[in-house]
Amino acid sequence: MISSRAVKNLLATLFWVAAWYLLAVSMGNPLMLPTPVQVLRRLWQLACTGQFWRITAVSIGRILLGAVSAMVLGALLAVLTTSSPFLDALIAPVMTAVQATPVASITILVLIWLSRDFVPVLICGMMVLPVVWSNVCAGIHAADPQLLEMARVYHLPPLTIARRIYIPTVLPYFRAACTGALGLGWKAGIAAEVLTVPGKSIGRMISESKLYLLTEDLFAWTLAVVLLSLGLQKIILKLLAGRKSHA
Numbered sequence: 045m046i047s048s049r050a051v052k053n054l055l056a057t058l059f060w061v062a063a064w065y066l067l068a069v070s071m072g073n074p075l076m077l078p079t080p081v082q083v084l085r086r087l088w089q090l091a092c093t094g095q096f097w098r099i100t101a102v103s104i105g106r107i108l109l110g111a112v113s114a115m116v117l118g119a120l121l122a123v124l125t126t127s128s129p130f131l132d133a134l135i136a137p138v139m140t141a142v143q144a145t146p147v148a149s150i151t152i153l154v155l156i157w158l159s160r161d162f163v164p165v166l167i168c169g170m171m172v173l174p175v176v177w178s179n180v181c182a183g184i185h186a187a188d189p190q191l192l193e194m195a196r197v198y199h200l201p202p203l204t205i206a207r208r209i210y211i212p213t214v215l216p217y218f219r220a221a222c223t224g225a226l227g228l229g230w231k232a233g234i235a236a237e238v239l240t241v242p243g244k245s246i247g248r249m250i251s252e253s254k255l256y257l258l259t260e261d262l263f264a265w266t267l268a269v270v271l272l273s274l275g276l277q278k279i280i281l282k283l284l285a286g287r288k289s290h291a
Contacts, residue, residue, distance in 0.1 A: 078260045087264040100272065103164075103246040107233040107276075110168030111226055117169075118176030119218065125177075126184045139174040147171070151236045160240040164247070168233035175225040176218070183217030184210060226280055230273045 061080050068079040078086075090096045125132040142150075147167060154163050187210055195205045237247020246265060253262035 075257060075259050078263055082260055083263040083267060086260040087267055090261075090264055090268070096268075099244050099246060099249060100268065102244045103234065103237065104272065104276070106161075106164045106237075106245070107168050107230050110165040110233060111172045111229040113165075114169035114172035114229070115176050115222060115225070118173045118221075119180050121173075122177050122180035122184060126181055135177075139177055142170050143174045147232050147235050148239060151239045155240055161242045163240045164233045164236040164242065164245070167236035168229040171232040172225040172229040175228065176221045179217045179221035180214055183214035186217070187213045223277060223280055227273055227277055230269075230276065234269055 064077075065079050065081075068074075068077045071077050074082060121135060125135050150170060151163060151167055154166055158166065191209050192205070195209060200208075234247050234250075237245040238251050239247070241248045241251050246269060250262060250265045250269075253259070253265060
């Protein structure tokens with residue numbers, strides 16, 4: 045049975061699609077604003093080509109490489125910084141600076157030192173890293189002090205304390221960080237591709253569509269980015285829910 049929230053989301057989507065259609069028709073200039081039908085038709089044409097899937101696969105691979113690496117590194121840094129006040133004082137300003145710096149500025153700076161094919165990987169990782177680090181730190185600090193005190197009284201080994209107390213407490217924070225950070229990393233990675241224009245990438249197609257005034261292609265690739273982002277988030281949510289049910 046369809047939930048009321050799903051119905052509301054569907055109605056809201058239909059409203060904005062209708063508004064888009066009416067605005068495009070009133071302008072009467074597909075070069076400025078194509079209709080939703082034109083964009084969907086163009087997206088379907090692109091999706092029927094092998095090149096489309098090769099390009100999207102490369103971009104998805106870059107984003108996942110950066111995001112997964114940052115998730116692992118963020119969790120490890122959280123463990124280290126919560127156990128060492130010195131490391132926490134050293135790392136925290138860096139995380140704050142990364143979160144506050146615009147993606148475009150970081151991308152241009154990194155492009156000076158790295159290959160354009162690797163820049164989106166690093167940019168995605170830099171956006172994901174602070175989110176995972178801060179959430180995992182919060183999860184570690186949220187561990188029940190009474191359970192920890194009891195573990196110390198009974199001289200439980202560190203691995204047992206981690207498995208029985210810290211991991212169950214941290215996992216919800218880690219799941220929330222992963223689902224939220226993936227969307228952020230995807231947008232940052234695509235933005236980096238648009239700025240650096242790697243050989244095969246969605247960002248390159250968006251950049252070239254704008255350069256050559258291929259407005260339907262520009263909207264179609266942008267819609268593909270949105271749909272792929274939603275699909276990746278759904279997959280991650282299902283994977284994390286599956287792990288939760290087996291925990």
